[in-house]
Amino acid sequence: MSRKQESLLCEEFVEQIRTVLNIPIFGQPARLREVMEVLLQFSITTPITVILDEFQDIQRVNRAFFSELQDLWDRYRQQSRMHLVCCGSLYSLMTRLFQDGREPLFGRADHRINLQPLRCRYIAQMLNDRQEFKPEKLLQWYMLSGGVPK
Known part of the structure; x- marks a missing residue:
């Protein structure tokens, strides 16, 4: 995950989504939440794997994203066919994000791999x-x- 402004990251992600997945996206989402929702909606009809590297760095870009992702994941989880892979190099922070009961993503990880x-x-x-x-x-x-x- 880059340390760019959220709107610039969204611009890059949307370009990749349009090019690689050929998903028509109207307008320009400026928030990561909007980009994730586009992908989750797409995954209802088409299975997809999304990999977010250096996932823990998202909090530098948007402090609310983990809560926003929790909300999206809970709303789309049953109908979505997205395999979301969150990678991070900071073991303690990644563990806290998904295993600390006070964190929004607690209990949302189906599997963990500790390489x-x-x-x-x-x-x-x-x-x-x-x-x-x-x-x-x-x-x-x-x-x-x-x-x-x-």
């Missing part, structure tokens, strides 16, 4: 399989996938 870093030996094996193994390359891949680049 662990790839082990060094698996990365080495992948590089070997591609005949690209070099110690420097192993270090680069480990830093990108499981190590701490700092």
Whole structure:
């Protein structure tokens, strides 16, 4: 999720929705809630997977979005065929958003996946399989996938 103004994010999302999904959207939604509602309405007739990366950053763009999403999800959940995937790199915040009883999205997650870093030996094996193994390359891949680049 970008740290742009909400209206600019909506503009980008709407362009992708029009282009990729070929959904006619009239006007220009200026709120993320409106964009999500368009997608939820579309998913009533067409199954769709929506992935929101760095989901926790949405609160910087619109502090009310999590409550707005709760309302939309509760209204459309039974008829919608949307698979909504919310990804985030801040484990504690993502856990709080979906597991703290005081948060609007509490109880709305059907499944959770806690991805662990790839082990060094698996990365080495992948590089070997591609005949690209070099110690420097192993270090680069480990830093990108499981190590701490700092």
